Amino acid sequence: xxxxxxxxxxxxxxxxxxxxxxxxxxxxxxxxxxxxxxxxxxxxxxxxxxxxxxxxxxxxxxxxxxxxxxxxxxxxxxxxxxxxxxxxxxxxxxxxxxxxxxxxxxxxxxxxxxxxxxxxxxxxxxxxxxxxxxxxxxxxxxxxxxxxxxxxxxxxxxxxxxxxxxxxxxxxxxxxxxxxxxxxxxxxxxxxxxxxxxxxxxxxxxxxxxxxxxxxxxxxxxxxxxxxxxxxxxxxxxxxxxxxxxxxxxxxxxxxxxxxxxxxxxxxxxxxxxxxxxxxxxxxxxxxxxxxxxxxxxxxxxxxxxxxxxxxxxxxxxxxxxxxxxxxxxxxxxxxxxxxxxxxxxxxxxxxxxxxxxxxxxxxxxxxxxxxxxxxxxxxxxxxxxxxxxxxxxxxxxxxxxxxxxxxxxxxxxxxxxxxxxxxxxxxxxxxxxxxxxxxxxxxxxxxxxxxxxxxxxxxxxxxxxxx
Amino acid sequence: xxxxxxxxxxxxxxxxxxxxxxxxxxxxxxxxxxxxxxxxxxxxxxxxxxxxxxxxxxxxxxxxxxxxxxxxxxxxxxxxxxxxxxxxxxxxxxxxxxxxxxxxxxxxxxxxxxxxxxxxxxxxxxxxxxxxxxxxxxxxxxxxxxxxxxxxxxxxxxxxxxxxxxxxxxxxxxxxxxxxxxxxxxxxxxxxxxxxxxxxxxxxxxxxxxxxxxxxxxxxxxxxxxxxxxxxxxxxxxxxxxxxxxxxxxxxxxxxxxxxxxxxxxxxxxxxxxxxxxxxxxxxxxxxxxxxxxxxxxxxxxxxxxxxxxxxxxxxxxxxxxxxxxxxxxxxxxxxxxxxxxxxxxxxxxxxxxxxxxxxxxxxxxxxxxxxxxxxxxxxxxxxxxxxxxxxxxxxxxxxxxxxxxxxxxxxxxxxxxxxxxxxxxxxxxxxxxxxxxxxxxxxxxxxxxxxxxxxxxxxxxxxxxxx
Numbered sequence: 037x038x039x040x041x042x043x044x045x046x047x048x049x050x051x052x053x054x055x056x057x058x059x060x061x062x063x064x065x066x067x068x069x070x071x072x073x074x075x076x077x078x079x080x081x082x083x084x085x086x087x088x089x090x091x092x093x094x095x096x097x098x099x100x101x102x103x104x105x106x107x108x109x110x111x112x113x114x115x116x117x118x119x120x121x122x123x124x125x126x127x128x129x130x131x132x133x134x135x136x137x138x139x140x141x142x143x144x145x146x147x148x149x150x151x152x153x154x155x156x157x158x159x160x161x162x163x164x165x166x167x168x169x170x171x172x173x174x175x176x177x178x179x180x181x182x183x184x185x186x187x188x189x190x191x192x193x194x195x196x197x198x199x200x201x202x203x204x205x206x207x208x209x210x211x212x213x214x215x216x217x218x219x220x221x222x223x224x225x226x227x228x229x230x231x232x233x234x235x236x237x238x239x240x241x242x243x244x245x246x247x248x249x250x251x252x253x254x255x256x257x258x259x260x261x262x263x264x265x266x267x268x269x270x271x272x273x274x275x276x277x278x279x280x281x282x283x284x285x286x287x288x289x290x291x292x293x294x295x296x297x298x299x300x301x302x303x304x305x306x307x308x309x310x311x312x313x314x315x316x317x318x319x320x321x322x323x324x325x326x327x328x329x330x331x332x333x334x335x336x337x338x339x340x341x342x343x344x345x346x347x348x349x350x351x352x353x354x355x356x357x358x359x360x361x362x363x364x365x366x367x368x369x370x371x372x373x374x375x376x377x378x379x380x381x382x383x384x385x386x387x388x389x390x391x392x393x394x395x396x397x398x399x400x401x402x403x404x405x406x407x408x409x410x411x412x413x414x415x416x417x418x419x420x421x422x423x424x425x426x427x428x429x430x431x432x433x434x435x436x437x438x439x440x441x442x443x444x445x446x447x448x449x450x451x452x453x454x455x456x457x458x459x460x461x462x463x464x465x466x467x468x469x470x471x472x473x474x475x476x477x478x479x480x481x482x483x484x485x486x487x488x489x490x491x492x493x494x495x496x497x498x499x500x501x502x503x504x
Numbered sequence: 505x506x507x508x509x510x511x512x513x514x515x516x517x518x519x520x521x522x523x524x525x526x527x528x529x530x531x532x533x534x535x536x537x538x539x540x541x542x543x544x545x546x547x548x549x550x551x552x553x554x555x556x557x558x559x560x561x562x563x564x565x566x567x568x569x570x571x572x573x574x575x576x577x578x579x580x581x582x583x584x585x586x587x588x589x590x591x592x593x594x595x596x597x598x599x600x601x602x603x604x605x606x607x608x609x610x611x612x613x614x615x616x617x618x619x620x621x622x623x624x625x626x627x628x629x630x631x632x633x634x635x636x637x638x639x640x641x642x643x644x645x646x647x648x649x650x651x652x653x654x655x656x657x658x659x660x661x662x663x664x665x666x667x668x669x670x671x672x673x674x675x676x677x678x679x680x681x682x683x684x685x686x687x688x689x690x691x692x693x694x695x696x697x698x699x700x701x702x703x704x705x706x707x708x709x710x711x712x713x714x715x716x717x718x719x720x721x722x723x724x725x726x727x728x729x730x731x732x733x734x735x736x737x738x739x740x741x742x743x744x745x746x747x748x749x750x751x752x753x754x755x756x757x758x759x760x761x762x763x764x765x766x767x768x769x770x771x772x773x774x775x776x777x778x779x780x781x782x783x784x785x786x787x788x789x790x791x792x793x794x795x796x797x798x799x800x801x802x803x804x805x806x807x808x809x810x811x812x813x814x815x816x817x818x819x820x821x822x823x824x825x826x827x828x829x830x831x832x833x834x835x836x837x838x839x840x841x842x843x844x845x846x847x848x849x850x851x852x853x854x855x856x857x858x859x860x861x862x863x864x865x866x867x868x869x870x871x872x873x874x875x876x877x878x879x880x881x882x883x884x885x886x887x888x889x890x891x892x893x894x895x896x897x898x899x900x901x902x903x904x905x906x907x908x909x910x911x912x913x914x915x916x917x918x919x920x921x922x923x924x925x926x927x928x929x930x931x932x933x934x935x936x937x938x939x940x941x942x943x944x945x946x947x948x949x950x951x952x953x954x955x956x957x958x959x960x961x962x963x964x965x966x967x968x969x970x971x972x
Contacts, residue, residue: 087608140555233928257931460701463725
């Protein structure tokens with residue numbers, strides 16, 4: 037198998053005998069994954085032994101060292117840890133409450149990299165906005181001494197997670213826009229689709245090297261409560277406290293290879309991220325992604341070395357990525373490999389939980405090719421349909437994509453992802469082992485096909501671009 | 505209508521014309537309830553304006569005063585507030601964490617009336633037990649200096665809430681049993697059916713005037729995490745902190761009547777409790793019960809005064825009832841009425857959330873009577889079936905039942921009740937208005953039938969007892 041890298045060509049040709057063998061191998065590794073794989077073991081161990089793994093924390097470092105050992109124990113080669121500097125962030129203690137004659141405690145969480153409040157907290161009346169546009173329409177100075185409270189609405193549950201974008205923008209830009217208008221703090225309804233007392237944290241944007249205001253997410257029921265009080269004509273005065281602080285540290289990427297038998301310099305990069313938010317244990321975001329890609333690569337190796345090299349990267353510090361691609365593992369990886377990026381034939385990441393894959397996204401130019409048809413045939417028994425072209429990747433492989441590496445996606449059902457994302461509720465019990473296993477089977481089968489083919493996804497993309 | 509209290513007799517007789525009018529009235533008030541009622545308004549206002557209403561707190565007192573005004577505004581008569589003394593409890597600050605090389609924060613909540621830890625917290629290794637029986641099998645002195653951690657298992661979701669009993673016993677008796685064996689603190693898996701990071705608080709038992717140990721509930725995922733660490737052979741060391749404290753205060757019952765037109769001295773008592781646990785806003789436990797019974801009584805009054813008096817009691821301090829019936833509103837009510845308890849023909853309470861009623865429970869001796877057949881006929885269009893006899897009532901009307909008052913139950917679907925019960929997640933959004941409305945319709949129809957009948961539930965019960 038390994039010695040016969042095969043065509044699976046971009047031009048429509050009859051399926052060759054070599055192709056048939058490759059297809060059979062992909063089907064076999066797919067079915068083997070369904071019989072058993074290490075994904076649940078990995079995700080159980082890493083979430084239980086290390087708990088939350090914030091970027092740059094001791095827990096992330098220890099978990100990365102443990103994961104490197106885990107890769108070695110499961111047959112990966114050239115396992116290595118590459119560190120990079122990072123500004124870490126610790127939540128410390130925090131609280132939020134409604135003051136006045138009828139005080140009520142609120143369930144809130146500081147947004148990632150939020151600055152602390154003064155030790156006694158911030159006490160101020162809120163000004164309520166029903167979205168980022170409303171906040172941006174407020175005149176300069178109109179929030180002086182006030183807390184900006186923005187309710188961007190509840191996310192609707194969607195298979196593809198759409199709806200997160202606008203709320204993620206509110207989280208990124210809200211503190212800055214509130215500060216511009218004189219606010220002393222920023223509070224938002226969580227970017228999430230659940231109705232639990234679970235605030236969703238997440239990073240917010242630096243301006244001149246720091247987040248401009250103490251910034252918090254409220255759980256959806258708490259945001260509802262404030263909206264109702266405002267609707268009843270009450271003046272809502274809050275006290276917000278946070279001892280959050282930053283510190284200098286390092287994070288790291290853990291890298292391991294299944295070295296290709298005949299074309300080892302052609303690298304397929306699979307990955308996910310090691311860090312998690314601090315509130316949960318990062319089971320679905322994103323120990324699951326590591327579990328799925330590690331389990332798939334191990335199954336491929338056990339079946340027989342592929343022609344190309346299959347690399348798994350457990351990226352450090354995905355959650356706190358700023359637009360510069362500094363301080364996150366994906367950016368560090370691309371800087372470290374330098375010109376070696378040219379050897380990367382394709383990259384994929386698994387970072388959308390552990391629920392089932394419903395669609396395949398190949399790089400532009402690959403749609404309708406023999407390779408695509410064969411991949412679709414191998415994935416169809418898993419309930420996976422052809423999907424639109426994959427263009428950008430996520431935070432981990434975005435830097436690779438921007439450096440010219442084609443990316444693929446095995447798109448997961450995100451219907452319940454934003455119920456859990458960035459909350460204390462992101463714990464092991466939320467993973468459905470059967471659905472995670474379907475992911476492993478899909479990754480193993482697709483990567484087997486890619487790794488034993490000579491398909492040039494860059495050339496295919498370039499050919500398509502030339503046609504336009 | 506009001507002047508003609510009718511037979512609905514206990515002996516099987518043909519339905520009289522009078523009965524037919526009573527049945528029509530019950531059907532009309534049932535259907536009127538489905539068209540509109542005040543339940544959602546009441547529950548929205550009380551949970552939003554006052555938030556959590558712990559027994560004896562300022563919030564409970566203020567909410568009771570507001571509820572009295574609400575009753576007056578909606579046509580209740582003789583509205584009054586009766587206070588009684590109470591030892592209140594405040595949670596203060598609390599935290600729980602796993603110590604050691606790989607520290608992890610846990611989501612925990614002190615059990616109600618738990619004593620505080622020393623200011624620096626308690627640090628000790630745990631001894632893990634898989635239930636109350638296992639704890640009770642531990643030898644004397646075997647827990648000296650240790651934290652007893654008891655995982656009594658996850659509640660299975662059940663329509664009737666069965667499964668709560670054993671875990672409620674663990675919560676009541678666990679601290680005492682752990683203390684007897686030398687433990688320095690008690691930690692239990694929450695008595696709940698959910699898998700969220702939501703600890704379920706709840707009261708635990710006094711011994712010699714206080715809870716013997718600092719006592720906590722862990723959320724289910726946190727209990728799972730500890731069980732896994734124990735299973736991996738790790739020594740689990742915890743730090744527990746709590747500043748909980750008790751204080752002297754008063755609670756109160758809010759009482760209002762729809763005075764009967766022809767037999768005002770015959771009292772039907774409907775009720776629910778005003779207090780809630782401190783973590784949530786007590787929407788399903790039990791603002792909903794107040795909403796349902798108030799809304800039903802108001803609809804009956806608007807339709808035309810009933811023959812008998814319909815009384816609604818919003819009991820104070822249900823959640824912290826100790827076996828003595830002191831310090832809870834139900835006990836205070838019975839002591840206050842003294843011999844007047846003889847005038848109480850029947851009592852019912854709504855304290856199991858706001859989901860639909862699925863079964864009717866009449867007092868013993870009423871099964872198979874004309875009254876039962878008529879009640880079943882009126883309730884059947886709401887999807888309510890005949891159920892077993894109601895024997896004991898809950899905490900609020902238990903003291904009335906023990907004083908000889910027959911009790912009835914409109915049994916609610918509790919399938920999701922213990923997902924939310926005693927957690928921060930007990931908030932308004934968890935109420936399904938359509939299901940709550942079905943409750944209002946059931947209460948209005950059944951109470952209309954009872955209030956316009958002369959059925960003697962005590963005599964029926966006595967007759968059945970004499971037969972045995």
